[in-house]
Amino acid sequence: MAARRSTDEMRERVVLGEFGVRNVHSTDFPGNYPGYDDAWDQRRFEEEFRVDVVGEEDGVLEFDMVGIDAAIANAFRRILLAEVPTMAVEKVFVYNNTSIVQDEILAHRLGLIPIRADPRLFEYRNQGDEEGTEIDTLQFQLKIKCSRNPQAAKESSDPNELYFNHKVYSKHMTWVPLGNQTDLFPDADFRPVHDDILIALLRPGQEIDVLMHCVKGIGKDHAKFSPVATASYRLLPDITLLQPIEDEAAEMLQKCFSPGVIEIQNIKGKKVARIANARLDTFGREVFRHEGLKNLVRLARVRNHYIFSVESTGILPPDVLVSEAIKILMGKCQRFLNELDAVPME
Amino acid sequence: MVMKNPDVQFCGYCITHPSESKINFRIQTRGSLPAVEPFRKGLTDLMGVCQHVLNTFEKSIKEYRAQREEEMQ
Numbered sequence: 001m002a003a004r005r006s007t008d009e010m011r012e013r014v015v016l017g018e019f020g021v022r023n024v025h026s027t028d029f030p031g032n033y034p035g036y037d038d039a040w041d042q043r044r045f046e047e048e049f050r051v052d053v054v055g056e057e058d059g060v061l062e063f064d065m066v067g068i069d070a071a072i073a074n075a076f077r078r079i080l081l082a083e084v085p086t087m088a089v090e091k092v093f094v095y096n097n098t099s100i101v102q103d104e105i106l107a108h109r110l111g112l113i114p115i116r117a118d119p120r121l122f123e124y125r126n127q128g129d130e131e132g133t134e135i136d137t138l139q140f141q142l143k144i145k146c147s148r149n150p151q152a153a154k155e156s157s158d159p160n161e162l163y164f165n166h167k168v169y170s171k172h173m174t175w176v177p178l179g180n181q182t183d184l185f186p187d188a189d190f191r192p193v194h195d196d197i198l199i200a201l202l203r204p205g206q207e208i209d210v211l212m213h214c215v216k217g218i219g220k221d222h223a224k225f226s227p228v229a230t231a232s233y234r235l236l237p238d239i240t241l242l243q244p245i246e247d248e249a250a251e252m253l254q255k256c257f258s259p260g261v262i263e264i265q266n267i268k269g270k271k272v273a274r275i276a277n278a279r280l281d282t283f284g285r286e287v288f289r290h291e292g293l294k295n296l297v298r299l300a301r302v303r304n305h306y307i308f309s310v311e312s313t314g315i316l317p318p319d320v321l322v323s324e325a326i327k328i329l330m331g332k333c334q335r336f337l338n339e340l341d342a343v344p345m346e
Numbered sequence: 347m348v349m350k351n352p353d354v355q356f357c358g359y360c361i362t363h364p365s366e367s368k369i370n371f372r373i374q375t376r377g378s379l380p381a382v383e384p385f386r387k388g389l390t391d392l393m394g395v396c397q398h399v400l401n402t403f404e405k406s407i408k409e410y411r412a413q414r415e416e417e418m419q
Contacts, residue, residue, distance in 0.1 A: 030352040040350035042394050051402045053410035063406070065399070072395060319407045323400060330396045333389045340386055 007033060013238060013300040018288045026070060026303065059229075060311045061318035064236070066304065073233060073306045079325040080231040082219040085124075086315050087117040087138060089212045089224075096209040099168075101200045106208070109200075110142075111224045113170050114193040114313040115214055120324075121185070125215045134179035138190055138214040141176050144168055146202035166202050171195035173212070193314035227321055229311040235301035237278045243296050245273045253293055256286040279307070347395075348388035353379055 009015070011033070015022045030038045049067040056062070065073060092107040099106075117138055125136040144165050152162045159166050170192040177185075200208060219226035239261070245253055250273035254262040263276035288294045310318040348357045356374035373381045 029349045038350065039352045040347065040391055042391065042398075045395065046398055049398065049402060051399070051406040053406050056407075056410065063403075068395075068399070072392075072399075319403075322403060326396050326400045326403070330393050330400075333393045333396070337386065337389050337393075340382065340389075 009300075011036075012303050014235065014303055016283060016285065016299040016301070018285075018294060023303075054307075056318070059314060059318060060309065061322070062307065062309050063322075065233075065306045065308060068304060068306065070303070073308075075329055076322070076325050077231050077233055077308075079328050080228050080310060080321060081226055083328055084227050084321055084324050085119045085216050085218050086225050086227045087115050087119050087122060087214045087216055088222075089113065089115070089140070090215045090217065091213040093211040093213075094209075095211065096207055099200050099202050099206045099208055106200060106210070110210070110212055111222070113173075113197055113199075114315050115140075115190065116193045116315060117188075117190045117214065118316065119216050122216045124217075132178070132213055132215070134181050134184065136215060137178060138181075139176040139178050140173045140190075140212040140214065141210070142168070142173050142199075142212065143207075143209045144172050144202070145207035146204050148204040163202075163204055167198060168200040168202060168208060169195060170197040170199060172199075176211070227313060227315050228318075229313050231308070231310045231321075233306045233308045235303065236305035236307060237281045237283060238300045238302050239275050239278045239281065240298045240300070241273065241275065241296060242298055245293075245296055246270050249273075249292060249296075252290060253287070253297070256284075256290065256293065257281050258284075347392045348373060348384050350391075351384045351387060354384045357384075 010023050011028050014024055027033075028036070028038045032038065045067065049065075052064040052066070054062040054064060089107075089110045092103075092110055094103050094107075097103055097106060101109075115138070122138075123136045125132060129136075146163055146165045149162055149164055156162060173192055175190040202208070217225040239257070247270065250262075250264050250271050253273050254264060256262075258281045260277055261275065261281045263274050264271050265274055266272075283299060285299070287297050287299070308322075310322060312318040312321055316324070348354055353375050354373060355376050356372065359369050359371045362368050362370055371385075373384055375381050375384060
């Protein structure tokens, strides 16, 4: 019985010891454990797998994926960061830039601005194509000139009063339809996601007149194409008290963990510690600094329970991004399968 | 995925040079099957996993949103 429990621990938990982490790699492959059938079984996977959406607000989606292997969860995370395409400014044609911001710095800043345009409506630009066609390019114009305000008070030193248009925001970028884009996208409103991104500062007489071409790209090429502010996951914490902990030890234990994890209950006059919500803990391992407590608690993580947090930059909602990432992984598998079938193997 | 196949005796990969995007992927079976079969099965199984994950995820999102609509009303 004890042997079975310890193999279960080895298979299902990643244990955080005082000086290192144990059972990091997944070992549940066929033949490793006698008595366990670890061969791939789609039906068993479908029975145990579930997705629970915890919260969705402000472009941040938090959801749990339970019953999946680390490699696949990590693949989704990596694809979210680097391979889901978006539209971003790639080429900047500078007609006039008399501001203090250098051309290349201005172009760099413009490239990083997230553009609200559904990348699924566009194609990738062909390599070597300098001009760009309607189906793969979005054109934006930024034309702004700073002038002095004649009505400003004599002694005022507030730039907002003294000058017109001295701050160049992303709301000054306007969409210039190419070719038949007005027919292709009749009610589309292509603009930067946020209107209040400060691009440059001007003074009277300075002007910026640029034309920008946006293309579709992926984060692997340049980070400006990444659709997520960040996408990360952590494993579900699993804290077990190996012995009942009471009184001062219970108080000390509560301070060792993040607030809300340990709850102190009053049972028959004595204060007893209980694990209320292990999910909130960030595992600072403060327990191991106290000699009296470190052997009474087992810190572990559940190996196949992933708490994902996906924050979108605003181009696409986060749930659409996750769906796209899964479809991209399927597309990659399909490509390899097609190649396998095309090339004859001896 | 390929490791989960009981016919596979050895499976591993290495990246020959970080500047090139090439992976050396090696599958060794116990002598019965041609080694392409576990590869093909692994890819098909992975596609099945992704499809199921996609369906479950979209269903969960729909349920979550429906539940939030109910709570708001």
